[in-house]
Amino acid sequence: MARTEFSSSSTIFTDEQKMNKYEYNSKASNTLLSALSPNEYTRVMNCKSAKEIWDKLQNFHDGDSRVKESKLLVHTNEFDALKMSEGENIESYISRVLKVVNAIRGLDKELTNSAVVKKVLRTLP
Structure with a gap:
């Protein structure tokens, strides 16, 4: 060398x-x-x-595992509470849903497309 x-x-x-x-x-x-x-x-x-x-x-x-777990809990609760509000158009609602879904998936939790579609259909006015 x-x-x-x-x-x-x-x-x-x-x-x-x-x-x-x-x-x-x-x-x-x-x-x-x-x-x-x-x-x-x-x-x-x-x-x-x-x-x-x-x-x-x-x-x-x-974050460490505790921070990740608490973020996951916050986003899961946010996903569960999602509902399309009066006067909101479908595009903005879907955008809100996808933002929460991507945050959950970003924390390595599996969330199927089927579950997301069911949630959207249940929460439409």
């Missing part, structure tokens, strides 16, 4: 494999950071690696 020296931000690499690892981490970190909103960026701006950024974002968006 060829010995090369690479210096960046006070880090000197003499191993090509370490240099590639550093380069890949920098590219991944840059990609993640460039896709974040300002609010999300402030949460991860002190992270040193792409893995650390990813883990922090994942915890922020998914």
Whole structure:
């Protein structure tokens, strides 16, 4: 293996494999950071690696199992309480239903299309 020296931000690499690892981490970190909103960026701006950024974002968006369970409970209750209101058109109601359904499915709970269709048909005026 060829010995090369690479210096960046006070880090000197003499191993090509370490240099590639550093380069890949920098590219991944840059990609993640460039896709974040300002609010999300402030949460991860002190992270040193792409893995650390990813883990922090994942915890922020998914939460731990207790947070996930409580979110699922909230969305399930919201799904159960769905009802089309007077004066609401079908498109906006379906949009509301799909928003709740996608939130539930996003938390890894299986919700069949059949159950969603039945719910919509039961709750139409």
